[in-house]
Amino acid sequence: xxxxxxxxxxxxxxxxxxxxxxxxxxxxxxxxxxxxxxxxxxxxxxxxxxxxxxxxxxxxxxxxxxxxxxxxxxxxxxxxxxxxxxxxxxxxxxxxxxxxxxxxxxxxxxxxxxxxxxxxxxxxxxxxxxxxxxxxxxxxxxxxxxxxxxxxxxxxxxxxxxxxxxxxxxxxxxxxxxxxxxxxxxxxxxxxxxxxxxxxxxxxxxxxxxxxxxxxxxxxxxxxxxxxxxxxxxxxxxxxxxxxxxxxxxxxxxxxxxxxxxxxxxxxxxxxxxxxxxxxxxxxxxxxxxxxxxxxxxxxxxxxxxxxxxxxxxxxxxxxx
Amino acid sequence: xxxxxxxxxxxxxxxxxxxxxxxxxxxxxxxxxxxxxxxxxxxxxxxxxxxxxxxxxxxxxxxxxxxxxxxxxxxxxxxxxxxxxxxxxxxxxxxxxxxxxxxxxxxxxxxxxxxxxxxxxxxxxxxxxxxxxxxxxxxxxxxxxxxxxxxxxxxxxxxxxxxxxxxxxxxxxxxxxxxxxxxxxxxxxxxxxxxxxxxxxxxxxxxxxxxxxxxxxxxxxxxxxxxxxxxxxxxxxxxxxxxxxxxxxxx
Numbered sequence: 319x320x321x322x323x324x325x326x327x328x329x330x331x332x333x334x335x336x337x338x339x340x341x342x343x344x345x346x347x348x349x350x351x352x353x354x355x356x357x358x359x360x361x362x363x364x365x366x367x368x369x370x371x372x373x374x375x376x377x378x379x380x381x382x383x384x385x386x387x388x389x390x391x392x393x394x395x396x397x398x399x400x401x402x403x404x405x406x407x408x409x410x411x412x413x414x415x416x417x418x419x420x421x422x423x424x425x426x427x428x429x430x431x432x433x434x435x436x437x438x439x440x441x442x443x444x445x446x447x448x449x450x451x452x453x454x455x456x457x458x459x460x461x462x463x464x465x466x467x468x469x470x471x472x473x474x475x476x477x478x479x480x481x482x483x484x485x486x487x488x489x490x491x492x493x494x495x496x497x498x499x500x501x502x503x504x505x506x507x508x509x510x511x512x513x514x515x516x517x518x519x520x521x522x523x524x525x526x527x528x529x530x531x532x533x534x535x536x537x538x539x540x541x542x543x544x545x546x547x548x549x550x551x552x553x554x555x556x557x558x559x560x561x562x563x564x565x566x567x568x569x570x571x572x573x574x575x576x577x578x579x580x581x582x583x584x585x586x587x588x589x590x591x592x593x594x595x596x597x598x599x600x601x602x603x604x605x606x607x608x609x610x611x612x613x614x615x616x617x618x619x620x621x622x623x624x625x626x627x628x629x630x631x632x633x634x635x636x637x638x639x
Numbered sequence: 640x641x642x643x644x645x646x647x648x649x650x651x652x653x654x655x656x657x658x659x660x661x662x663x664x665x666x667x668x669x670x671x672x673x674x675x676x677x678x679x680x681x682x683x684x685x686x687x688x689x690x691x692x693x694x695x696x697x698x699x700x701x702x703x704x705x706x707x708x709x710x711x712x713x714x715x716x717x718x719x720x721x722x723x724x725x726x727x728x729x730x731x732x733x734x735x736x737x738x739x740x741x742x743x744x745x746x747x748x749x750x751x752x753x754x755x756x757x758x759x760x761x762x763x764x765x766x767x768x769x770x771x772x773x774x775x776x777x778x779x780x781x782x783x784x785x786x787x788x789x790x791x792x793x794x795x796x797x798x799x800x801x802x803x804x805x806x807x808x809x810x811x812x813x814x815x816x817x818x819x820x821x822x823x824x825x826x827x828x829x830x831x832x833x834x835x836x837x838x839x840x841x842x843x844x845x846x847x848x849x850x851x852x853x854x855x856x857x858x859x860x861x862x863x864x865x866x867x868x869x870x871x872x873x874x875x876x877x878x879x880x881x882x883x884x885x886x887x888x889x890x
Contacts, residue, residue: 500744500752507741510730517690517724519716519745519795 325494325577325639332581333487337480346475353479353547355588356486360540361561362568362580363489364533367496369566370575372529373509374424375432378439379537379565384556385412385442386538387545391458394546396451400467405481405542412538413531420527427512436559443557457552464546478547482540486581489536494577494639496532505529506575560605567608570615573624577639582623641704643668643799643830644720649688649698651681651854658684660854661698666799671821671831673845673862675838677874680851682834683725686801689832690722691715703798719747721792722801725834727784729776729791736772738787739763739794746795755794762794763787766820782813786820793824800824802833806840814840842866850874 320326336356340349361383368376389408393399399407423434447455468474496502504525507515516522545551564587572583591604619626627634642665651659659681666672674682687693689700694709701707702718721742730738739759743750750758763772766786771779776787785805792800802821806814818840825831835841841848842862850858850865852874858865865871 500755503737503741503744503752506733506737507730510733511728513692513712514724514728514730515741516712517692517716517722518742518791519713519749520741521713521745523711 320494323639324637326491328578328638329487329490329494332490333483336483336486340479349476349479351588351592353482354591355585356479356482357540357544358565358568358584358588359486359581360482360489361537361565362572362584363486363493363577364535364537365565366569366574366576366580367493367505367529367533369569370573370580371497371502371505371509372526373512374526374530375428375566376435376530376533377432377562377566378435378437378559379533380559380562381435381439381442381557382412382416382534382537383541383544383561384439384446384551384553384558385415386541387551387556388446388452388458388541389538390542391460391545391551392452394464395458395460401546405539405546408542409535409539413535416534417527417531420530421523424523424526424530439557439559439562443553446556447553453552455553457550457555460546460549462549464549475547478543482543485536485540485543490577490581492532492536493580496529497577497639501525501528509575564608567612567615569622571611571622573622573626576622576624579622579624586623642666642701643670643703644689644832645699645701646685646689647699647701649685649695649700651684651688651693651695658854659688659695662851662854662856663698664849664856664859666830666832668798669825669828669830670847671825671833671845673841673848674832674834674851675836675841675848675865676851676857679853681854682851683803684854685851686722686803686832686834689715689801690720713745716746716795717749719796719798720801721746721795721797721799723785723788723792723803723805725803725807727781727788729779729784729787731777732775734773734775735763735768735779735787735790736760738776739790742791742794743796746797748796758796759790759794762790765793765823766790767816782809782817785809785817789817789820789824793829797829799830799832802831802835804834804836806835806837818844 336352340352365376365379368374386408389411390404393404393407419438423431426434446452452458462471465471465474468477504520507520508522508525512522568583568587569580571587573579594603615622644666646662646664648661648663649659650661676682688695691710691712699706699708702720707715707718736759739762740755743755743758744752763769766789768786768790779787789805806817809817821844833841845862848862848865849856850871857874858868858871
């Protein structure tokens with residue numbers, strides 16, 4: 319049973335810490351930092367299902383986040399929907415689109431697939447930039463009126479934060495349940511040797527499209543929350559490949575294919591980023607560090623942090639996932 | 640008696656090379672059929688045509704009465720047809736048990752995870768990997784990986800097993816062990832189509848033999864008949880009289 323797994327409780331405690339820590343002394347600065355960490359954890363955990371389980375490098379995973387943001391902001395501003403239906407509908411819409419894209423581009427493998435994912439992101443960005451109803455290149459601005467149903471801007475920011483922490487927790491549990499399921503076993507077989515998996519009966523085209531679609535759902539919801547919070551969205555922010563690359567580094571840093579690795583990597587990366595950002599000399603210096611980190615990981619520690627921990631203390635395998 | 644597997648005039652061309660040409664044969668229930676031929680005769684291509692890795696250019700493949708011509712490999716597996724690869728293809732970082740569980744999960748019976756694990760364990764034990772269940776596949780020796788390949792295919796609980804040179808690269812003791820395993824598989828009522836270069840082994844294992852040369856069927860029959868067929872000897876040795884000369888000894 320899941321309740322007997324230490325993993326379940328560790329994640330529950332992490333969620334609780336995220337929820338409680340910033341409320342002590344109404345620490346808004348800490349809340350903003352943790353909010354970004356929650357976004358990173360959501361992005362990395364979902365990316366990990368593609369990268370770590372199925373072995374497909376998705377360079378353009380940010381397209382889910384951006385499209386989710388657009389759907390949500392559009393539903394709220396143009397159709398006057400409430401936040402919760404808007405983010406849910408955004409998630410479903412993006413997952414459905416991903417399923418369609420998935421059946422197309424998942425015929426490709428390796429480098430070609432990775433390139434195609436960048437192509438999907440760029441194509442969607444080009445489309446949105448020229449799409450009138452979504453504001454084209456200027457994007458969509460939300461009226462602050464929309465924060466009123468949530469008790470005004472100050473209260474709304476807290477609500478958004480709590481929902482995002484929930485999405486983060488769901489991402490980790492989803493990642494776990496996929497990993498221990500038959501679906502996950504099939505995905506891992508695909509990740510190791512796709513041809514051999516197919517010969518053993520793993521329905522590879524369907525599984526790949528399904529995981530691509532599944533890994534789009536929660537990032538789309540996170541995107542909806544994130545851009546609702548910012549009250550405006552425009553194409554370069556929504557489809558920023560930099561964030562895609564960061565999600566990859568985070569997943570590799572924490573340990574691809576493990577459930578907790580991406581979360582651990584995301585938290586550490588966000589701390590590092592916050593620390594480097596405050597330095598006046600190096601704005602965006604975290605990208606340089608990220609690049610170097612990625613090189614070091616790929617060359618010397620392909621298992622990431624979790625791989626290193628397991629190598630050091632093999633018994634941890636019984637406690638962590 | 641209807642055949643389990645029926646190959647009917649199957650052809651496959653790669654560019655200018657006619658790899659398999661109008662090939663027909665059948666495998667009966669509980670039968671072990673040996674497929675032999677010189678290097679490049681098209682034996683592995685025949686396997687790939689049967690299990691859907693390649694679609695044939697012409698001809699039909701029927702399995703248990705159903706036409707499976709051109710179906711993708713994952714569908715063919717569901718019909719109850721499993722295979723091993725000449726070059727072993729284990730899931731390297733997954734454990735022996737996990738490797739076999741994949742076979743059981745997605746094979747003929749499409750088992751749920753818990754029951755698949757039981758079947759997987761049973762098959763790993765059958766091939767003698769009971770001590771290595773939790774070891775990653777990458778840690779196995781070549782002989783171990785070959786046995787894993789076999790266990791994984793068996794875990795799918797197939798009606799027909801295609802074995803592509805499972806004895807190649809094994810030392811004589813390991814070959815003995817593997818032959819024992821193949822006999823045990825047959826005892827379970829599973830039909831086997833086997834490609835093998837070790838003549839002694841395939842002649843003693845097979846009920847019937849089909850000989851391929853340059854993509855065509857050269858001969859078919861009982862092992863004893865095929866072994867003395869002049870056309871077969873010529874294909875292997877280049878000279879139909881060589882066998883007679885060898886048998887009569889040096890002058």
